[in-house]
Amino acid sequence: MSKENTNAYLFEEAPIKKAVSKLAVPTIISSLVMVIYNMADTYFVGLLNDPIQTAGVTLAGPALLAFFAVSNLFGVGTSSAMSRALGRKRYDEVRQSSAVGFYGSVASGILLSVLCLVFYPFLLKILGASGETLGSTKAYMDWAVAAGAAPSILNVVFSYLVRSEGEALSASIGTMSGALLNIVLDPIFILPWGFNMGAAGAGLATFLSNCVTCLYFFFYVWRKRGKTFVSIQPKDFTLSPYILGEIANVGVPASVQNLLNVTGMTILNNFTAGYGPDAVAAMGIALKLQLVPIQVALGATQGVMPLISYTFANGRYDRMKDSILFVTKRVIIAMVAVTAVSVLAARPMVGFFMENPNVISYGEGFLRGLMLALPFMIVDFMAVSVFQSVGDGRKALVFAILRKIIFEIPFIIILNILFPPFGLSFAQFVAEFVLSIIAVVLLRKFFRSLKER
Numbered sequence: 001m002s003k004e005n006t007n008a009y010l011f012e013e014a015p016i017k018k019a020v021s022k023l024a025v026p027t028i029i030s031s032l033v034m035v036i037y038n039m040a041d042t043y044f045v046g047l048l049n050d051p052i053q054t055a056g057v058t059l060a061g062p063a064l065l066a067f068f069a070v071s072n073l074f075g076v077g078t079s080s081a082m083s084r085a086l087g088r089k090r091y092d093e094v095r096q097s098s099a100v101g102f103y104g105s106v107a108s109g110i111l112l113s114v115l116c117l118v119f120y121p122f123l124l125k126i127l128g129a130s131g132e133t134l135g136s137t138k139a140y141m142d143w144a145v146a147a148g149a150a151p152s153i154l155n156v157v158f159s160y161l162v163r164s165e166g167e168a169l170s171a172s173i174g175t176m177s178g179a180l181l182n183i184v185l186d187p188i189f190i191l192p193w194g195f196n197m198g199a200a201g202a203g204l205a206t207f208l209s210n211c212v213t214c215l216y217f218f219f220y221v222w223r224k225r226g227k228t229f230v231s232i233q234p235k236d237f238t239l240s241p242y243i244l245g246e247i248a249n250v251g252v253p254a255s256v257q258n259l260l261n262v263t264g265m266t267i268l269n270n271f272t273a274g275y276g277p278d279a280v281a282a283m284g285i286a287l288k289l290q291l292v293p294i295q296v297a298l299g300a301t302q303g304v305m306p307l308i309s310y311t312f313a314n315g316r317y318d319r320m321k322d323s324i325l326f327v328t329k330r331v332i333i334a335m336v337a338v339t340a341v342s343v344l345a346a347r348p349m350v351g352f353f354m355e356n357p358n359v360i361s362y363g364e365g366f367l368r369g370l371m372l373a374l375p376f377m378i379v380d381f382m383a384v385s386v387f388q389s390v391g392d393g394r395k396a397l398v399f400a401i402l403r404k405i406i407f408e409i410p411f412i413i414i415l416n417i418l419f420p421p422f423g424l425s426f427a428q429f430v431a432e433f434v435l436s437i438i439a440v441v442l443l444r445k446f447f448r449s450l451k452e453r
Contacts, residue, residue: 010022010023010166010307011086011087011166011306011307011310011311011314012310012311012314012316012319016319016322016323016326017326019307019323020303020304020307020323020326020327022166022168022169023163023166023168023303023304023306023307024168024299024300024303024304024327025168025303026168026169026171026172026303027163027168027171027172027299027300027302027303028295028296028299028300028303029172029176029299030159030171030172030175030176030179030299031295031296031298031299032292032295032296032299033175033176033179033180035288035291035292035295036179036183039288039289039291039292040182040183040186041057041186041202041205041206042054042057042058042284042285042288042353043186043352043353044186044187044190044191044202045057045190045198045199045202046281046285046353046354047190047191048190048191048192048198049354049355049356050198051277051278051280051281051354051356051359052132052133052136052277053136053198053199054280054281054284054285054354055132055133055136055137055277055280055281055284056129056133056135056136056137056138056139056140056199057136057137057140057199057202057284058269058280058281058283058284058287059127059128059129059133059137059269059273059280060127060129060137060140060141060144060145060203061265061269061284061287062127062262062265062266062269063116063123063127063141063144063145063262064144064145064152065258065261065262065265066112066258066259066262067109067112067149067152067153067156068156068258068261069255069256069258069259069262070105070108070109070112070153070255071105071153071156071157071160071258072251072254072255072257072258073104073108073247073248073251073252073254073255074100074101074102074104074105074108074153074157074247074251075101075105075156075157075159075160075161075251076160076250076251076254076302076388077101077247077248077249077250077251077252077254077255077393078097078098078100078101078157078160078161078164078247078251079101079160079161079163079164079305079306079309080164080246080247080250080251080305080309080388080389080391081093081097081243081246081247081250081391082094082097082098082161082164082165082229083164083165083305083306083309083310083313083389084246084309084310084312084313084391085097085246085313086164086165086229086310086313087309087310087311087312087313087314088313088314091229093243093246094165094229095229095231095236096231096236096237096238096240096243097243097246097247098161098229098230098231098232098236099231099232099233099234099236099237099238100237100238100243100244100247101157101160101161101247102154102157102158102161102231102232103232103234103237105150105153105154105157106150106154108153109149109150109151109152109153109154110149110150112149112150112153113145113146113147113149113150116141116145116146116149117146120138120146124137124138124141126266127266127269128266128269128270128273128280132277133273133277133280136198136199137199139197139198139199139200139203140199140200140202140203141203142200142203143200143203143204143206143207144202144203144206144207145203147207148203148206148207148210151207151210151211151213151214152206152207152210154214154217155174155175155178155210155213155214155217156175158171158174158213158214158217158230159171159172159174159175159217161230162174162217162220162228162230163303163305163306164306164309165228165229165230165306166306167228168303168306170220173216174213174216174217174220175213177212177213177216178209178210178212178213178216179209181208181209181212182205182206182208182209185204185205185208185209186201186202186205188201188205189201189202189204189205190202190205218232246391249391249393250388250391250393250396251393252393252397253388253393253394253396253397253400254388254393254396256397256400257384257396257397257399257400260400260401260403260404260405261400261404263404263409264403264404264408264409264412267409267412268283268412268424268427269283271412271413271416271424272421272424275362275420275421278356278358278359278362279362279421281354281356281359282350282359282360282361282362282363282366283362283363283366283424283425285350285353285354285359285363285367286350286363286366286367286370286425287370288353289342289349289350289367289370290367290370290371290374293334293335293338293371293374294374294377296331296334297331297335297374297377297378297381298381300327300330300331301327301331301378301381301382301384301385302385304323304324304327304385305385305388305389306389307320307323308320308323308324308385308386308389308390309389309390309391311323312389312390317450317451320450321447321450324382324386324443327382328378328379328382331378331382332375332378332379335374335375335377335378336374336375338371338374339371339372339374339375342367342368342371343368343371343372346363346364346365346367346368346371347360347364349364349367350363350364350367362421365421365422365425366422366424366425367425368425369422369423369424369425369426369428369429370425370428370429372426372429373428373429373431373432373433376429376432376433376435376436377432377436379435379436379439379440380399380403380432380435380436380439382439382443383395383399383439383442383443384396384399384400386443386446387399387446395442399435399438399439402435402438403431403432403435407427407430407431407434407435408427408428408431409427411426411427411430411431412424412427414427415427415430
């Protein structure tokens with residue numbers, strides 16, 4: 001059976017459970033491994049029992065999130081365009097979109113590295129690094145940000161491009177290989193028995209693992225040449241207004257969404273920094289723990305995106321709706337269970353990362369507030385994925401603005417005044433609760449419009 005026919009069967013005929021499992025499960029597993037590798041930095045730096053080193057890695061977090069703004073522009077945007085073009089059987093458009101995503105991500109990564117080097121002092125200041133934490137934050141960013149922008153962005157974009165044509169397992173193998181390498185390299189570079197580089201070692205391990213992931217995807221494209229729609233050939237690159245518009249319509253709002261996430265995290269870190277390095281280290285640990293279920297939810301909602309895009313473009317609206325509801329119901333149940341466990345076991349979960357009583361005291365309070373947002377967050381994630389999949393990037397952007405600008409950031413300020421310091425972590429819960437109600441209303445309206453068609 002040809003590659004084209006295999007994809008058509010998966011998207012058009014395979015049972016919903018089978019299609020969702022093939023697309024979403026590898027993405028979820030890959031996301032979990034990626035979380036473990038992100039947590040590895042915090043864990044191994046935490047073994048130094050130096051809150052300043054852990055705070056340095058935490059404060060650099062928004063800079064790494066900024067990479068996802070570019071990754072979403074060329075990853076989410078291009079992936080959505082490719083899947084919709086596949087649904088319409090326009091295979092030249094699929095290859096052209098892929099080439100635009102590849103070359104755009106490379107150019108953007110190089111540009112970000114240059115900007116980081118030029119504006120380093122200003123960047124460190126707005127991230128909240130100063131005094132004790134300045135050195136460790138810069139040491140981590142030298143490798144992970146200044147040197148690592150291009151490979152970090154490109155490996156994420158590559159995974160989106162490969163998943164867009166139904167090859168979720170191949171994409172996951174690539175991202176997991178780099179993540180596992182990072183976990184192996186972390187202790188070697190960070191700890192005293194190795195190179196004893198501390199936060200700088202964590203950054204170097206991240207840089208090298210991203211480079212290896214990129215090499216895997218280059219090999220994948222070379223090995224599958226003639227059998228994949230993912231193209232890095234210059235002849236397929238185009239500045240066609242139609243192709244650029246199809247990518248930008250979803251990619252730009254997705255990019256802005258991540259920039260708003262960066263803004264929100266930067267503000268959160270700056271408020272947390274007012275309570276000292278112990279509080280910053282604790283917030284970093286709590287956020288990393290929250291990242292585990294968040295990545296499961298994202299893996300599920302993003303993994304099913306190619307199926308939503310394809311069935312929407314193909315006019316299979318009932319199949320699309322069934323896929324959305326299938327994923328949403330199951331992930332909500334999982335998030336409720338995770339929230340219950342995390343609230344009850346917050347103290348030992350934070351203590352696993354650092355044996356510092358003050359950090360643990362801050363961390364358990366922060367973790368409980370953050371975890372309460374999870375069941376409502378999945379509804380928001382699903383709504384955003386649906387609108388990105390069908391090419392309606394404007395609604396996805398509305399969600400991002402509502403989440404960060406209208407709700408979360410104001411609540412960070414208000415709750416920090418009313419309930420310092422733990423009110424900081426409950427701002428996300430309040431924002432996601434309100435946003436989940438809005439998401440349900442908009443999704444119901446969207447489903448009704450499909451029924452009328």
